Amino acid sequence: MTADTPTRARVLVVDDAATVRLYHSSLLTDAGFEVSEAANGLEAVEAALGASFDLFVVDVNMPRMNGYTCVETLRSETVGTAAPVVMISTEDRPGDADRAYQAGANLYLVKPVAGERLARIATMLTAGRDAA
Amino acid sequence: MTSAAATGLSDADFTRFCDYFYKRTGIHFTPSKRYFVDKRIDTCIRNSRYDTFASWFAALRTADRSDMLQELINQLTVNETYFLREDYQFDAMLSTVLPNVLAARGGAGRITGPVKILSLPCSTGEEPYSIALRLLEEWDQIDHVDVEIHGADIDSEVLAKAAHASYGERSVQRVPKTWLSKYFVAVGSGRFQVDEGIRSAVTLHRVNICDTAAMRAFRDFDVIFCRNVLIYFDELSSRRAAENLYGAMRPGGYLFLGHSESMSRISPIFTPTRLPEGLVYQRPSGAK
């Protein structure tokens, strides 16, 4: 342990499926992240208003507020975060990825995402974050 | 009635229940709440016609029984009403919400029409009268701006009590002594009645929050307190109630829910805003 142990990067995992939240939380925790969860886009927005996150992992198909609207809101003046957003979806239609980037996401992945892959991506995306 | 021995919760049951409750309400029960939750569920099961957690839980999830949900929520939440309950939200009203409302409406000098505040449900009146007291005692603009305070509830019995406005010591225990002597009259048996001046400043209404046609009587409210009622409703009713609250608000108006409640399980139509004192919701101020 050095005198300046860097704080863990904070990630918000957003998915209506409890099993998916568990899966992503588990692998991201193993990869050294501090993980919080939200069960839909609106809960994610509320969480983002109350705490600062270094990364968002957001599902598309969620009730109350879907992933695209969630990301748009995170990027809007309601929240205004510039933290990287990875969208993960079961959907693989043409145009889905464009829709994600239009909303403000940095990356669009199709489920299932292998653990090591997501961990690598998350680590890479948060490598440049400001140290606390 | 079922004996307690039949209804004990296993660890898996507790986890399963907490997952369901979180999914349904957004409220987390941590393991530290285990004893509390176990006891309350046990009471619900014993009051029901089910013998085991499994059968009770299955019915709760699949039988579309909003009365079971209401009973459960009743057991798990604190229902007591008293003056200045959750008053950090009244702090927020004074420090941020009302100044924003005034600014949006042209400022104290140019505002047309009163600032309108609604307490729904108002129950036996503690909430709207608390608002009145805090405005009179602590809002620096109170002498420059008209304010209408309205209280509404579905239950005519509690409304009658609100109109009468006489309360026991437990209800007024958070009221500062100076306010108590200034705004209340001791009416014997340890009870205090809100004085006529304050009573006449709160207009009471009987309404069902889920009734769209009836809620049309409420318009242009700048601030609405709707605390600890939406959580009792099933999905469809809570959506409609949220819509009716939206329609009752002025664009840019503010909505306070109970401190453990969230619109994230109800409706996306409001915009969440974080204040120092906590979360509040707004009807978007759009061009109309």
Next chain:
Amino acid sequence: MGLVRKQTPQQPEEVRPEPPDTETLLSQLDDPDPDCRREAALGLVDAAEAVPELLARVGAEEDPRVLESILTTLAARDTEEVAGGLAVHLASDEALLRTAVAAALATMPQSVPALLPTLLAAPDHDVRVMTAMVLADLPHPEAHTWLVRMICEDPHPNVVTGAIDALLPSATAEDAQLLRDAVERFPDDPFLRFTVNSALPRLTGTT
């Protein structure tokens, strides 16, 4: 200034403004002002004759708040006409629309069951994923049975994992084998393996 006082002490009043008639509300569904359309949709909750008009607007309404109000009114009418009219949008390319429709259908336990055979056989696996989402929240005693069927029979792993997620809250030790079988069917799906392996101890440890 200050607190506005009532002129005379009043008993709590119940005022119920006269609602606009159905014809007026129907015409307001086309109003350029979204707030007007929203209120019209909400006001039509008791008008059975408005259902076709409201259903027609589900796919066309662009304002999300107006769509929400249309669905809130429609979902209160748990009929095959409404459920069938909504279910077609589960196939929508618009995430907002398909998830909003799924949420509405999940509140309609009377009429959704009749749609399930068709939905479970839909050629588009995305529709079947959305169907699992509906079944996750539909308060119906047979939901478990339909989900079991999806887990056992659906050819697409994302549909199966969606169904497993929906099933787990009500799963018992009797479901353990079908979950293991699902992992066998899709041995390369890391999420499925993880999920089933996490869930099994809890399931088989319960009496």
